[in-house]
Amino acid sequence: MNREQKFRLFRICLAAILTAGIFCSPASGIPLLILYLVPYLLIGHDVLKRAFQGLLHREPFDECLLMTIATIGALAIAFLKTGEYAEAVAVMIFYQTGELFEDWAVIKSRKNITSLMDLRPETASVLNENGGLKEVPAATVPVGTLIAVKPGERIPLDGIVIEGCSGINTAALTGESLPRDAEPGTMVHSGTVNLTGLIKIRTEKSFDDSQASKILELIETASLRKSRSERFVTKFARIYTPLVVYAALALSLLPPLVLTLMDQPGNWSEWCYRALTFLVISCPCALVISIPLSFFAGVGGASRKGILIKGTAFMEVLAKTEAAVFDKTGTLTAGSFEVTALKPAEDSHEEELLSVLAHAEQYSDHPAARAVRKTFGNRTLSYEVSDYREIPGRGVSCRIRGFPWDPGKEFPALAGNRLLLQDLGIVSGDTSGAGTAIHAALDRRYLGHAVIADSLKSGAEAGIAALRTSGISRIAMLTGDTGEAAREIAAKLGIQEFHAGLLPKNKLEILERIISECRGTVIFAGDGINDAPVLARADAGIAMGGLGTDIAISSADVVLMDDDPGKIAVAVQISRKCLRIVRENIWFIIGIKVCCLILGALGLAGMWLAVFADVGVMILAVLNAMRCLFTGNAESPEQGRNKTCKGKNRNGFGERNG
Amino acid sequence: MEKIYKIMTDCAGCALKMETSARKTPGVKRASVSFMTLRMAVEFQIPADGSQPDTAAIMKNVRENCKKAVPNSEIFL
Structure with missing residues (x-):
């Protein structure tokens, strides 16, 4: 608690003690009223002031105004009739x-969540020319400065390691506790912890552009992209408060008027009291505070697990997921291909095959190209390559010159899949067996193929299984890879629906088809590099491995900071839990308020119950909202099973929303 | 175009009022206030002639309107 809050607590205690004292005193009549006014003004003077300001600015229906009318009214009734002043003060x-x-x-959860994410050290140790260290504020360090980070320290700015080797704990950014190795040339990010050795870093980004700052900014702006529940609350509050105020007015005037007309005692003060009770109940603060708080806590809790949700609106999308579509390479599989076998054609040999492949693929960024280069190793690329063209979904075509048998002549060369060769009328050899085949042809002669295999990511299997137990029945995989490679991965993961051999635009078409077939939402998970349009088209696009890739962060709605596809199920579960809490709160708050309003109108509930309906409900709702922050048990399979049936129910109800 | 501003206010209801006031200000297409993170996102209307909106002038009005609705609020421009 800060100083101001302590002061307010003290004021509340003092007013309560004073009220209790006066309650026991023998005074009556006007002196009693004056006595009660002391704690009343002590505790309520700022509310009265704000109510008055609200009136001046023509912004009625302010909670302060409601409280002011209700308490002054109660005091007036007490003065005229009952003498029960204590109620109004209470x-x-x-x-x-x-x-x-x-x-x-609010302050506590704000601090909790942002301090958790604000991992930026205040200072950086800058190295000067003669090797000395100087502590300076991290925000003032320009790009290109040499800084030193000792073991156990947090890295203040993004940069490249120049000297020293160490392990880096990225848990704060990724949720992954296994340390990553850092050696000269490695990019390291702010917010991560240097574990074992002293490293010197040349900074690459300014403080505000560094990873930790960006993530913090992302979380802070997430609550601006509001979910439907939040917008509902805003609208509800706008209608609800004036409605209750008019109802209160009607309640205080109509029944006694009717009764008077019917020649019965009007009992004006009783109806007036009931109307005032209405006003106390009417405050929508519980809704207005607890719903955004739930979402904010949910976003914060998810970020602790390395899941960045870029808007609370996407939590709703995730919770309603009906189909999950995955990109294969880099998402479900590690994307680090290796050449597992070289299968030269009869009139060729391994050396020639590998050499042509390595030359043709030397500029390509395709994972298969990288695998070929890795196998080719440090051997020199001795031939000249020209007319280089990359054909999406096919491979590479180029011309190579400098072969020993005819050094002056350029030969057309191809490296890619079967379709590439087929397009040019070259028949490729038999490619039975696992893995992707990358074929090569030189001067229209088939050279053979290299078998390239990818490995599944460690979390993929468990992740898909968890999605299924969460009630997401339709899981599909899209890939530009061959049917065989896709089938193998799909079989390992138990995915029935897969589409192989796709170009980026085909992926988009298939995703659109799935979206049109689903009532719920469709999420797409990709690596964010070549599937940006698909990420954007999905109801929620999930990018893998946000650490270090700005494209992923900018094009996706949800970013998984580590590469683990298993986190998708966790994200869905966190969102569902959060939405369940939000829904609980909405029904709970509105339910209690409506009940109390009815009881109040019938004269069965006094101010005491009204205060519970206002303050008590708010406190309970806020406590419930805080549960969103705790995501620890979101992964347990037992809960996952429970959610299965709920998920199905929700899909059933989904029609109503649509 | 959208810009994000830091704000100061002390109750959730006030944040909603600020949102309404900002939205009513001429030149503002969309406004969203988060009480939890004390941020306001303002999307500006592009003037009919396609020029850049004068965000500084619009935000001055937004700030004024917000102060009218919620006296002890602040937008840090």
């Missing part, structure tokens, strides 16, 4: 207690 005391609690909860 309402104000409880109201202020609620406000204090709300303030405390």
Whole structure:
């Protein structure tokens, strides 16, 4: 608690003690009213002031105004009839207690979540020319500065390691506790912890552009992309408060008027009291605070697991997921291909095959090309390559010159899949067996193929299984890879629906078809590099491995900071839990308020119950909302099973929303 | 075009009022206020002639309107 909050708590206690004292005193009549006014003004003077300001600015229906009318009205009734002043003062005391609690909860969760994510050290140790160290504020360090990070310290700025080797704990950014190795040339990110050795880093980004700053900014702006529930609450609050105020007005005037006309006692003060009770119940603060708080806590909790959700709106999308579509390479598989076999054609040999492949693929960034280069190793690329063209979904075509048998002549060369060769009328050899085949042809002569295999990511299998137990029945895989490679991976993961041999635009078409076939939402997970349009088209695009790739962060709606596809199921579960809490709160709050309004109108509920309906409900709702922050048990399979049936129910109800 | 501003206010209801006031200000297409992170996102209307909106002038009005609705609020421009 900060100083201001302590002061407010003290004020509340003082007012409560004073009220209790006066309650026991023998005073009556006007002196009693004056006595009660002391704690009333002590506790409520700022509320009165704000209500007055609200009136001046023609912004009625302010909670302060409602409280002011209700308490002054109650005091007036007490003065004229009952003499029960304590009630009015108590309402104000409880109201202020609620406000204090709300303030405390908001500040606490704000701190909790942002301090958790704000991993930026304040200072950086800058190296000067003669090797000395100087501590300077990290925000003032220009790009290209040499800084030193000792073991155990957090890295203050993104940069490249120049000297020293160490392990880096990236858990703060990725949720992954296994340390990553850093050696000269490795890119390291702010917010991660240097574990074992002293490293010197040349900074690549300024403080504001560094990874930790960007993530923090992302989380802070996430709550601006509001979910439907939040927009509902805003609209509801706008209608609800004036409605209750008019209802209160009607309640105070109509029944006694009718009764008077019917020649019965009007009992004006009783109806007036009931109307005032209405006003106390009417405050929508519980809704207005607890719903955004739930989402904010949910986003914060997810970020602790290395899942960045870029808007609370996407939590709703994730929770309603009906189909999950995956890119294969780099998402479900590690994307680090290796050449597992070289299968030269009869009139060729391994050396020639590998050499042509390595030359043709030397500029390509395709994972298969990287695998070929890795196998080719440090041997020199001795031939000249010209007319280089990359054909999406096919491979590479180029011309190679400098072969020993005819050094002056250029030969057309091809490296790619069967389709590439087929297009040019070259028949490729038999490619039975696992893995992807990358064929090569030189001067229209088939040279053979290299078998390239990819490995599944460690979390993929468990991740797909978890999605299925979460009730997401349709899981599809899209890939530009061959049917055989896709079938093998799909079989390992138990995915029935897969589409292979796709160009980026085909992926988009298939995704659109799936979206049109699904009632719920469709999420797509890709690596964010070549599937940006697909990521954008999906109801929620999930990019893998946000660490270090700005494209992924900018094009996706959800970013998984580590490469683990298993986190998708976790994200869905966190979102569902959060939405369940939001829904609980909405029904709970509106339910209690409506009940209390009815009881109040019938004269069965006094101010005391009204205060509970306002402050008590708010405190309970805020406590419930705080549960969103705890995501620890979101992964347990037992819960996953429970959610299965709920998920199905929800899909059933989904029609109503559509 | 959208810009994000830091704000200061002390109750969730006030944040909603600020959002409404900002939205009503001429030149503002869309406004969204997050009470939890004390941020306001303002999307500006592109003037009919296709020029860049004068965000500084619009935000001055937004700030004024917000102060009218919620006296002890602040937008850090």
